[in-house]
Each structure stands twice: as C-alpha cells, then as structure tokens.
Amino acid sequence: MKRRLLISLTSLCMTILLPHGYASGADLAYISNEKDNTLSVIDLNSFDVVNTISVGLRPRGITFSHDQKQLYICASDSDSIQVMDIASLQVISDLPSGEDPEQFALHPNGQHLYIANEDSAVVTVVDTQSREVIAQVDVGIEPEGIAVSPDGKWAVNTSETTNMLHWIDTSTFTLVDNTLVGQRPRHVEFSDDGKILWASSEIGGTVTVVDVASRKPMKIIDFKIPGVHRDRIQPVGIKLTKDGRYAFVALGPANHIAVIDRTTYEVESYLLVGRRVWHMAFAKDQQLLLTTNGVSGDVSVIDIEDLEVIKSIKVGRYPWGVAVSQK
Template sequence: MRRFRLHRLSTLLFAAFAALSAEAAGPHAYVPNEKSGSISIIDTASDQRVGEISTGRRPRGNATDGKLLYLTDAESGSLLVVDPVARRVVKSLPLGKSPEGVSVSADGKLLAAAVEADNSIVLIDAASVRELARIKVEGDNPEHAVFSPDGRWLYVSAEDAEQVDVIDVAARRQVASIAVGKRPRGIAFTPDGRRAYVACEIAGKVYAIDVAGRKVLAAIAAGQFPNGLAMHPDGRRVFVSNGRDGSVMAIDTASNAVVATVAVGKRPWNMALTPDGGKLYVANGRSNSVSVVDTAAMKKLAEVEVGELPWGVSIR
C-alpha cells in the first residue's frame, strides 16, 4: 500500500511538473467555449490543443494581463478570474445579467466589462477584483469596451447602435459618441493610440476613427457580417473576421484598403495575435474550432478543434 501511495504521489508530481513546464514554454492561446463551459488551451508553437479548463458555466468575453485570465460568464452574470497555471477559477465578481466583452488596460491595473442588461460598463480594479464604477452608455446592449493604449479612453460598441460611445476613464463617464455603421462590434486601436478601428456587422464595413478629432476617417468595405478585430503589434495591419463569409481580411492602416483575404472556419468571431504578430488565432463559433493564420503570407496553417461555441481568444 505504501509503495502504491508513493507511486501515486510521484505520478501526480510528475503531471504537475509537466503542466508547469508546458505552461512556461508558452505562449498559449486560451479559448472560452460558451456551450461547453470550458476554456481550451492551444500551444502556439505546435498548434495543438494541450488542455482544458472547466468553468462549468458559459464563458464569453476574455482578456489577459499576461498572468491571469479574465472572462465574463453569461450564466452567473459575473467576471471569472482564472489562474491558467493552476487551471481553475480563483475569484469571481458579480456584474449583472448578460455580460459580454472584457478588456484590460495596458498597465494591467484596470478591467472593463460590458453588461447588456443595464447598458453599462463596469470598471474594475484588477489587483483586488473590486468594482470601482458602473458607467452608463447610450448604445443599447453594449458588447465591447476597449481601452486606448494610454488608458485615457474606453471605446464602447453596442449591438443595437450606430455609434461608438467614448468614456473618459478618469472622469468615469461617457463624454462623446462617434457615428458609425449599424451594429458596431469589434474595436482595435493602433499602438500609438491615434486611430481606432470599429467593425460594424450590419453595415458590412470597418470604420477608421481619428481618436483626437473623434471623427471617421474612412469607411472600409469588408465581407458579410464583420465583427472581430485584431491589430498587428507594428500597427501596419488590422485584421477583421467576416462572420457570414467565413473569412478574415487584412486591412493596410496606411491606405485603409483591404490587401488580403483568407478563408477560415464557419462564423469566425473574436481573434488574437501572438506577441510577435506572426500568427492570428480565430475562434470559429459554428465550426467549434480555431483557425491559425500566418499573417505574413495570409494563409491558414491549421484548424484546431476546441469546445462548442468558441467566443474568442486570449494569448499569454
């Protein structure tokens, strides 16, 4: 019996060491699966699924500060904090009915979560996971609230709107709205914070916005039902997923023109890039997969099976 226990202990220690070693190798892509109630883990070196984290709920919006994962949960109406090394939920915070996107400020100090039920953005202290403010916005059913690189502004999209609402983070209130197309979805800023891009699903366009002037610079024709956006780290390209087309387009930010298109899975949704910008990971809601795209060649490298109804991707 003693020998069995020692063997059992050594097996568990080896498994734990292997998990920690694999995590340290990174980066990894974390994919919340809304219907499965889980987070799929993909090793970006091999593009293989290497694990699952059970949340037992309906994870949606997702973000990372490089250490922890932050997800909104539709079932409990809360923010979930996940330790990706321990592979478990370590904290939660009530948000309200039907929370959607969540984002992290560049300095990692603040979180912002969109809550559809009361048309608000919840500002959260990341260290304590404590609600700091609940900020009302004009757009109905807010979906994404994204920090500008300098942390001064939050740009907010909403499903039932034709505008992007602008929140002054320090003042903790909405200070402006910028007219765009119908049903704004994904938002991405250039690294210098001078421009923002907004995908508008019903309009079929991506809008380039001058942040200082709060005006639209260009309306770029995309595919059918554009929604997710991801900005390359060098700011030269922004990528948009087209839900109905099953494709991703690359937009040149100097010319605001589409320069490449690649086919991915069914109903591509939210996306994330590796830190070097070399690979794009696209959550395909109806394929239950993640497409891996080589951003230089704009070709699909792999299709990785994940859980049911993947919502988006975070990479750390």
C-alpha cells in the same frame, strides 16, 4: 515534452517544472467555448488541444492580466467575471461584473477592468485588486465591444442597437462623447500609438476608422468577396499588427478574414477560415493569427508573413474568445 508539460501543469508540480517548460517556448492559446462552458487550451507548437477546462456559464470574452498569471473570463450567464490562476488552472475568485458581462478590456494600469454588460446597458468598471465595482456608466442598448486607449485616457464601448461608440473618460468614469457608426457595432481596437480607433459594424457590413483626437470617422471600409452576398459579410473582430502594416477583420458568416493595408485602407486579400469567424488573437510574437470559428467549432491558424491559413484545430462548441499567453 508538451504532454509532460500538461501533466505537470495539471498535477500542480509547477514550481520546479514550469520555468523550464515555459522557457522551452510553448505559447498557449485559451479559447472560450460559449455553448460548452469550457476553455480549450491549444499548444501552439504542436497545435494540439492539450487541455479542456470547465468554467462558468456561457464563457465569452477572455483576457490575461498583464503579468499573464491570471486569466479573466466573462461567464455571461453566471453574471460574473471569473479569475483563473494560470499556474493551477483553477478559478480562484469571481469579480463582481454586473449583469451578463460579454466583453471587457484591461486598463494599462493593470487594475481596472472595463466590462460591457450586454443586458443592462451599462459599462461596469471593476478594480481587480479590491474586487469592487468602482463605477457604472450608462451607455446605449446592448453594449458589446470595449477597448481602452494605450495611454489609458479613453475607454470606448460599442452599443449594438444604439449604433454608437461611447467615449468614457477614465479619469472621471463619465461618458463624454458618442460617435454614430454603422449598424450593430461589435468591436473596437486602438492602434498602438493610440491615434486611431477601428470599429466594426456587423450588420452595416463596414469598418469605421475613427480619428481619436476629433472622435470623428475618417474612413469607412467596405468588403466585397466574389460569390458571397454582401449581407453575409458581417465584420466583428479586429486585430492590428504592431508594425502598423495590417488590420485583420473577421467577417463572421462570410467565413473570411479581410487583410487591410493600413497605409491605403484597401483590402489586400481575403483568407478563408472556418464558419462564422468572430474573434482573433496574435501568437508567437505576431507571426501567427488565431481565429475562433463559432459554427464549425474550430480555430484557424494564419501565418501572417505568408498570409496563409496553415492549420485548423477542432475545439468545443461555439468558440468565442481567444487569449494567448506568450512566453
């Protein structure tokens, strides 16, 4: 069935087959392979790579439009955001992105894309409909992680060498506050209620939990894995379950995912995944968590109910980002 679905996808017989194919339930995961200039597409029923798609140079951050009809791809070395039409799997346009786009976040309005431009110390805001840059905001050195609050009020960006979270007011596109965190902040993630922001510090080896109302740190979380030197514990990606129970933190070269109880902020367990794990995405209505493991070139699949790694799937070279189309 999936093979037929794939063939149907690539042969563009979409209008007839797609609704049926999707109704039968395959979530698809799209993985950006930084050193192959491709995306790997994984069928999440069979856990097979069903397609590999050539894209721009050095693809890193990827995210879906709200209707999941388009996939936005940071093609860092092409200095553009590519827009891929999911029905045809063709890149249909490029958005202006500023130099070296690395990560981005889509505003709840579905229209404004907030892009971290790693080489030029700015955050670029692009209107995905008019395809125009509507604002550029100066931030610290090496902007990296970016998130927009669920109410759309804040865009928060991390700068890796400045070691700050930069708070951008989305109504005025101005930077209004900065929060100093541990060394080399990589990623930020809002809780679903928008009250708490989680930020990872890769070299600091910590995760800072920030109260959004005051924009002040309220908790700093440390990690300890027996047999792994603390310097190798380098938090990057963060995912928060919508039921409020868990925070998952990818620990880079420590090759583990930390599972944090969000009521106590204690680490409940560490799950061994592939080598140099950076980013994650939920799949199957948050029953599964996928991780990209850059050095081993694979994706680990975690069963969230059992907190177990159930599968590892070989993809391209240096898998970086992951986005899941959920149907």
